[in-house]
Amino acid sequence: MAQEGITSVQNPLVKRLHQLLERKGREAQGRFLIEGAHLVEEALKSGAEVTTILYDAERDMDAALRRELGNHAREVQVVAASDAVLAKLSETKSPQGIVAEVKRAERSWAEWMQEREATGDGKLLLLLDEIQDPGNLGTILRTAEAAGVDAVVLGKGCVDLYNGKVVRATMGALFRLPVFSRPLPEVADEWKERGGRLLVSTLHEKSISYDAADYAQQTAIVIGNEGRGVSRAMVDRADQLVHIPIYGRAESLNAAVAAGIFVYEAKKKLKDRLS
Known part of the structure; x- marks a missing residue:
């Protein structure tokens, strides 16, 4: 030293x-x-x-x-x-x-998926579609680690994972949580081929409340851009469209807050299923 x-x-x-x-x-x-x-x-x-x-x-x-x-x-x-x-x-x-x-830690997505398939782990993924605010991304990663999310995938258009504000907002979660940068449609297709379900957060006439959704044993949740929401390509791949009800006068929730609500609900349902 x-x-x-x-x-x-x-x-x-x-x-x-x-x-x-x-x-x-x-x-x-x-x-x-x-x-x-x-x-x-x-x-x-x-x-x-x-x-x-x-x-x-x-x-x-x-x-x-x-x-x-x-x-x-x-x-x-x-x-x-x-x-x-x-x-x-x-x-x-x-x-x-x-x-x-x-x-920078260079993790292999293919190796991670193979390991999860071999061990039976990797039951909860969070897919981020063009999250652009550094504070939001950092907070989402911190929350995801706290909730026991197995991995987070950053799609095209997301803010740089190693942006200083992102890193500070993670409060260290960045060093422990597997995070990958991958094209989300490819990840979604692979996940579904391996028996996983894709839940997409969107305000759509066919979407259901987040607490009524079916969080199967392998679930990937998609959170979209702060302004535009989730891309059409991901909506089209959804097994279920879900939303968080708004009871007040606000138009929407902050992306990081929404991600937190979803992952904790998913974790609760997964634990209930296994108990």
């Missing part, structure tokens, strides 16, 4: 890490930045490949984080940095005094 100090924003390492604040840089390097002691600690605990940590030399490092770092199996470059350097690498108004570089 090498120790060194950086005070200049012109340092080559700082320049390279600064590129990770943009999607283009993240995709080119296959890495992303996380900020804050909690997120860095969660990344280490979850076994994510943390390669570099920069911390405020004047504040020192959080004690719990330092202990977790000491238990980490991989070599991590630890860098004491100035306020100016940390501000250069921060997206928040009040930098938290620590940032870390993490390698």
Whole structure:
């Protein structure tokens, strides 16, 4: 665990890490930045490949984080940095005094599906159709992990999974929950071929209330774009169209709130079926 100090924003390492604040840089390097002691600690605990940590030399490092770092199996470059350097690498108004570089985890969808089929696991999927708000996506992932969703699939048009606001909103769920980026129609077709059911959230004349839906043992729930809803291609593939009743005067629910209601209802029904 090498120790060194950086005070200049012109340092080559700082320049390279600064590129990770943009999607283009993240995709080119296959890495992303996380900020804050909690997120860095969660990344280490979850076994994510943390390669570099920069911390405020004047504040020192959080004690719990330092202990977790000491238990980490991989070599991590630890860098004491100035306020100016940390501000250069921060997206928040009040930098938290620590940032870390993490390698993106490349999971194979095909392997995951094969493993689930072999073990009989993987009974609840969440498919996201053009979710574009970073806060919504991060909150959905955090909620999905809490509800015991087996995996989340991001369709074309979704906000970048490694966007800083998304990562912060997950509160660490990103490091534990399998998340894939795949064409949703292909995923839906494969899921149905393997005996799964597809429930699509939409306000449609044929849709039924979410609590009346049939959550079979293998269920995939589709949540659509914040403004346009679910694409026609996914509606056409649905085994059941479902909605959440609106009892007040609001026109609709926030996408993250709707996703939470659906996945908890699905989990409840699945548990009742198995009990």
